[in-house]
Amino acid sequence: MRTPTIPPLLQTLLLLLSILPHLTSAQFGFFEQMFGGNGGGAQHHQQHQHRQPQNVPSDPSFYQANYDRLHCDNYLCPDTLACVHFPHHCPCPWPSQEDKFEMGDGHRICVSKGGFKAGEAARKVELARKGML
Template sequence: MMTTTTRPSLLLLLVAALLFLSTPALGQFFNFFNQQGGQAREQEAPPSGDASWFEARTEASQCPHYLCPRTLSCVSHPSKCPCPFPQQKRCAYPDPVTGKLEDGGAFCVQQEEGCAKVEAARGQWWQWKELDKDLMKGL
């Protein structure tokens, strides 16, 4: 037969056992949230209308080449800038002065559209540029 003095100690022992067994689960739970801060994650979106967000990230950049304005990626040439969204495709266009693709920039279009429209416009632009050169020689 149990006495009244053993009941509180039994209850205390039961509570201690439950706490001991739940500690790993609590540790796992809180560790999940602690790990979120340490993982690489996408950059947060800039506050609407706040230029200081962009300026701070641009100044903090250690890019020795070209810093892409939309993604803040560091690339060798503007035409190498990645598109900001995975469902987009990068379509390069030439530099207006040199005519080289690697010196130009890029448009981002939906994957389904492809670069056909950009390439067609690029061809028309190049034809107009050559026509302008010929017209300027005649003046």
């Protein structure tokens, strides 16, 4: 009985397919270690390979741990963790998509730029300040 031969192109393809999971595991292993993954290696990768991405848990411990480890002599902005002199100096979390407005009470608000004409967000904030909106 004659042994079938595998064409060289198919051999190369099979080799690449066999090492691909190991390459992706090595690539993402760094991120698992950085962000608290359990680093289970290939076994961990195989267990989660077919799962859909999961929503972030409703556990504030990640935020609290970062907030608690930061040092700020003035005011630590709760949403951006920026250290500023006054609350109204806090930056917006998404400055490329939000306009910042300082309020009279010493705070700031961030308003989405999306869908507004230039200056439209400022006009609406001013109308709201006057109680007209």
